Amino acid sequence: MRKVAIIGASGLLGRAVSRELERADGWQLVRTAHRRTGAGVVSLDIRDHEAVRNFLRAESPDAVVVAAAERRPDVCENDPALARALNVEALATIAEARAWVLSISTDYVFDGTSPPYFPDDAPAPLNAYGHSKLDGERALLSADPAACVLRLPLLYGPFVDWAESAVTSLTPAIVQSAETGSAPASMDAWATRYPTYTPDVAVVIRGMLDHHARGHTISGITQWSGDEPMTKFDIAERIARVLKVDAKLTAQRTPTDATPRPRDCHLDSGRLEALGIGRRTPFDVAIASLLANYPAMPTQ
Ligand SMILES: NC(=O)c1ccc[n+]([C@@H]2O[C@H](COP(=O)([O-])OP(=O)(O)OC[C@H]3O[C@@H](n4cnc5c(N)ncnc54)[C@H](OP(=O)(O)O)[C@@H]3O)[C@@H](O)[C@H]2O)c1
Numbered sequence: 001m002r003k004v005a006i007i008g009a010s011g012l013l014g015r016a017v018s019r020e021l022e023r024a025d026g027w028q029l030v031r032t033a034h035r036r037t038g039a040g041v042v043s044l045d046i047r048d049h050e051a052v053r054n055f056l057r058a059e060s061p062d063a064v065v066v067a068a069a070e071r072r073p074d075v076c077e078n079d080p081a082l083a084r085a086l087n088v089e090a091l092a093t094i095a096e097a098r099a100w101v102l103s104i105s106t107d108y109v110f111d112g113t114s115p116p117y118f119p120d121d122a123p124a125p126l127n128a129y130g131h132s133k134l135d136g137e138r139a140l141l142s143a144d145p146a147a148c149v150l151r152l153p154l155l156y157g158p159f160v161d162w163a164e165s166a167v168t169s170l171t172p173a174i175v176q177s178a179e180t181g182s183a184p185a186s187m188d189a190w191a192t193r194y195p196t197y198t199p200d201v202a203v204v205i206r207g208m209l210d211h212h213a214r215g216h217t218i219s220g221i222t223q224w225s226g227d228e229p230m231t232k233f234d235i236a237e238r239i240a241r242v243l244k245v246d247a248k249l250t251a252q253r254t255p256t257d258a259t260p261r262p263r264d265c266h267l268d269s270g271r272l273e274a275l276g277i278g279r280r281t282p283f284d285v286a287i288a289s290l291l292a293n294y295p296a297m298p299t300q
Pocket residue numbers: 007008009010011012013014033034035036037044045046047066067068069070071086104105106107133152153154155156164165166
């Protein structure tokens with residue numbers, strides 16, 4: 001039995017990874033959270049470097065999966081010190097662990113002008129979030145070249161709040177637009193996204209951990225992505241179809257966000273695919289299961 005620590009196990013991705021590893025053979029799980037702690041979850045603020053060192057020393061895991069981050073682009077833009085503390089400085093300390101570290105990064109390290117992007121392509125982030133995640137990749141890999149970064153695009157999956165994912169956050173406006181007398185909901189039709197289902201990412205991460213356990217540690221930069229390109233407008237139309245509501249949607253064909261965002265960061269997943277790692281649940285299947293009990297949230 002090997003021990004894996006999931007740092008940030010209470011988040012959208014951390015919960016999916018925890019669920020996958022709870023079911024998997026061969027892995028003993030230690031989960032940490034910051035605000036949303038509960039039974040069996042260690043309280044850990046990754047800005048507290050001594051606490052991080054003490055946790056890693058006490059648990060002595062074989063592997064550490066880092067899903068804790070500040071991932072809201074607008075928050076990173078307005079609070080660069082917080083973004084740096086969570087997305088960069090904490091990784092330099094976690095890199096000291098005598099364990100294989102797998103840290104999650106983002107497609108926003110690219111500027112989105114010439115997809116698809118391969119792991120070795122030159123990054124060029126457009127916003128503070130992308131800059132902090134790129135600096136975090138570099139802090140981790142320069143401190144520990146055996147560590148691994150997994151870049152991911154827009155995530156969605158079992159959620160506890162509609163706003164947890166930029167996919168499910170569209171739902172209230174879609175439903176409201178269908179009500180008599182409501183104004184149409186404006187949806188971005190400029191940026192192409194590749195929504196990626198968190199239970200699929202969890203399977204990818206378990207596959208990477210199993211490789212490590214077999215002595216074939218994966219190091220450096222890896223990427224995983226869903227393979228269905230869609231704009232938020234397309235996503236909204238699919239959600240409306242699942243909910244069988246007559247949504248009134250308008251396509252917004254120019255970006256309106258205050259924070260600059262890339263247009264198309266399609267990530268090539270070939271490195272992991274070549275190792276036989278991966279799973280892709282079709283978007284319509286996944287979103288239908290998440291919204292099956294609407295307006296109730298999916299059971300986690
Ligand atoms: N969501 C996406 O669409 C997306 C896309 C690409 C890449 N990513 C990357 O995927 C990873 C996971 O993202 P996510 O969507 O699961 O994020 P999330 O839902 O916002 O979860 C963030 C996690 O970080 C923890 N955390 C926050 N502040 C902390 C602190 N000071 N100390 C320790 N833990 C802290 C949170 O704990 P509490 O909730 O308990 O406070 C939570 O477990 C991140 O690296 C993100 O950059 C996300």
